[in-house]
Amino acid sequence: MTGPAGKSAPAILVEGLHKSYGARPAVRGLDLAVARGRICGLIGPDGAGKTTTMRVVCGLLRPDAGGARVLDRDSAREPRAVRERLGYMPQRFSLYPDLTVAENLRFFADLFGVPAAERVRREAELMEFSRLGPFRGRRAGQLSGGMKQKLALSCTLIHTPEVLVLDEPTTGVDPVSRREFWRILRELAGRGLALLVSTPYMDEAGLCDEVVLMHEGRAIARGTPGEVAAAFPRRLLEVRGADLPAALARLAAAPRPGVKVHRYGDRLHVVHDDASQAEAVARLLEGLDVGLHPVAPGIEDAFVELMAAPAGGEAKP
Amino acid sequence: MSGEAAVFARGLTRRFGDFTAVASLDLDVMPGEIFGFLGANGAGKTTAIRMLCGLLPPSGGEARVAGCRVGRDTAALKRRIGYMSQRFSLYEDLTVLENLEFFGGVYGLGRAELAARADELLPRLGLDAERGRLTGSLPLGYKQRLALGCALAHRPRVLFLDEPTGGVDPVARRGFWDLIYEQAAAGVTVFVTTHYMDEAEYCGRVSIMVQGGIVALDTPSGLKARTGGADMQDVFLRLVDA
Numbered sequence: 406m407t408g409p410a411g412k413s414a415p416a417i418l419v420e421g422l423h424k425s426y427g428a429r430p431a432v433r434g435l436d437l438a439v440a441r442g443r444i445c446g447l448i449g450p451d452g453a454g455k456t457t458t459m460r461v462v463c464g465l466l467r468p469d470a471g472g473a474r475v476l477d478r479d480s481a482r483e484p485r486a487v488r489e490r491l492g493y494m495p496q497r498f499s500l501y502p503d504l505t506v507a508e509n510l511r512f513f514a515d516l517f518g519v520p521a522a523e524r525v526r527r528e529a530e531l532m533e534f535s536r537l538g539p540f541r542g543r544r545a546g547q548l549s550g551g552m553k554q555k556l557a558l559s560c561t562l563i564h565t566p567e568v569l570v571l572d573e574p575t576t577g578v579d580p581v582s583r584r585e586f587w588r589i590l591r592e593l594a595g596r597g598l599a600l601l602v603s604t605p606y607m608d609e610a611g612l613c614d615e616v617v618l619m620h621e622g623r624a625i626a627r628g629t630p631g632e633v634a635a636a637f638p639r640r641l642l643e644v645r646g647a648d649l650p651a652a653l654a655r656l657a658a659a660p661r662p663g664v665k666v667h668r669y670g671d672r673l674h675v676v677h678d679d680a681s682q683a684e685a686v687a688r689l690l691e692g693l694d695v696g697l698h699p700v701a702p703g704i705e706d707a708f709v710e711l712m713a714a715p716a717g718g719e720a721k722p
Numbered sequence: 723m724s725g726e727a728a729v730f731a732r733g734l735t736r737r738f739g740d741f742t743a744v745a746s747l748d749l750d751v752m753p754g755e756i757f758g759f760l761g762a763n764g765a766g767k768t769t770a771i772r773m774l775c776g777l778l779p780p781s782g783g784e785a786r787v788a789g790c791r792v793g794r795d796t797a798a799l800k801r802r803i804g805y806m807s808q809r810f811s812l813y814e815d816l817t818v819l820e821n822l823e824f825f826g827g828v829y830g831l832g833r834a835e836l837a838a839r840a841d842e843l844l845p846r847l848g849l850d851a852e853r854g855r856l857t858g859s860l861p862l863g864y865k866q867r868l869a870l871g872c873a874l875a876h877r878p879r880v881l882f883l884d885e886p887t888g889g890v891d892p893v894a895r896r897g898f899w900d901l902i903y904e905q906a907a908a909g910v911t912v913f914v915t916t917h918y919m920d921e922a923e924y925c926g927r928v929s930i931m932v933q934g935g936i937v938a939l940d941t942p943s944g945l946k947a948r949t950g951g952a953d954m955q956d957v958f959l960r961l962v963d964a
Contacts, residue, residue: 450891451862549763579762579917580958605889608920668903670925671941705892712893
């Protein structure tokens with residue numbers, strides 16, 4: 406981890422991070438690295454430690470132990486140097502609702518000391534790639550949720566940072582706007598930025614190059630989205646059909662060790678380990694109008710299974 | 723009675739000046755059904771729900787919710803529905819039991835009735851051991867179950883949920899949905915709005931709204947089969963971006 410911020414050193418490096426608020430631990434020994442051109446997703450529920458991790462990376466919070474480096478600068482010791490090259494979009498990004506789109510951008514440009522000539526060029530570039538150009542004269546308060554998020558991201562990018570830290574940027578945004586937002590993030594990664602993005606939603610994990618699943622301050626799994634889903638060590642059987650309530654009643658009346666049943670709307674998922682258990686489930690449901698099919702587990706299945714595992718499985722001591 | 727839809731709409735319309743926010747909406751949601759009401763920002767979902775909850779009079783068409791005529795029997799309507807949003811407003815400095823009693827009291831439940839309802843609901847919500855605990859000290863998943871309890875205290879026949887499980891971990895979410903399925907099995911109609919398609923997967927039937935009208939309505943599996951979408955996110959994008 407020595408040497409200049411070159412090709413090999415990760416753009417964001419978190420090592421052995423611990424942070425408590427009083428007696429309450431928020432992050433308990435976290436490591437992660439994000440290279441240039443990559444999107445790393447911090448995935449976990451409220452209270453998992455995502456925001457604390459991001460605030461340490463941005464130099465806004467001092468760690469109790471361990472720490473973060475951004476482009477080979479220590480976030481706690483050189484927060485100003487770090488922030489010059491980093492863009493941070495907190496959960497509640499403060500746009501000025503009475504200012505127009507263009508005025509908000511200009512305000513953040515002034516805040517970061519962006520020279521006038523560069524500001525004009527940068528503004529035009531950001532308007533184009535966020536597709537906010539037609540709305541430059543509209544007040545921020547009058548924008549839709551998705552457009553507000555794009556404007557906040559543009560303000561975060563006004564000083565041309567090389568590292569982006571985005572805290573739940575798509576919360577409350579509809580799926581179409583979310584896809585558009587992720588398209589922009591992918592484009593930024595393509596230009597060589599390193600991105601650390603948090604989300605409580607498992608379905609956004611698949612949009613990242615790598616994910617770190619966080620639970621109670623620790624990483625419980627990490628890797629590419631495919632690797633994390635593959636970490637689910639058990640099998641899934643999907644039950645569908647007209648007699649779903651009857652199927653659920655039969656399964657509930659005859660619980661089997663190691664077999665778990667979850668209902669998802671018009672389907673049941675039966676978690677099990679081997680073929681004999683699957684056969685027993687099939688026999689139990691004989692005569693009902695339902696079909697059984699094996700399905701591939703997703704990130705959420707892995708998360709649920711790993712949450713139940715003893716603490717500290719993945720995290721290093 | 724049993725044949726009547728719990729949420730019924732025919733040609734339900736709302737205009738604001740020249741702008742038609744909701745254009746001739748038809749709905750038949752049956753008692754005990756869990757219905758997902760989806761759409762992009764600005765599609766008209768919020769306006770439709772405000773009408774169905776009796777908060778906004780329609781400009782045209784008709785609707786009945788829990789047997790009450792929307793725009794007419796407004797007071798009765800509000801007593802027969804429950805509402806819970808992701809930004810649930812519990813009183814942090816009241817205990818679990820006090821919150822439940824407060825919200826039940828707002829709906830006019832008497833003291834004895836409140837006590838009986840709390841004894842019934844708290845064990846079912848997994849909150850019996852917490853009844854004396856200050857709400858502010860509870861983990862998010864517990865608060866969410868309490869918010870559900872508060873929305874259910876007055877035994878509503880139709881429960882409106884607005885992004886109910888935002889931010890909680892998947893285990894808490896599954897536990898929450900188990901409670902919802904239990905309510906539905908007991909005959910409560912559940913009307914869910916959300917931007918999160920993994921939440922939509924929990925619904926029995928789902929409608930997708932675009933520019934004031936419903937463009938698709940079916941089970942999640944049916945919608946996937948029809949659009950060729952791999953999951954509900956995919957289905958949504960195919961229908962809304964078409």
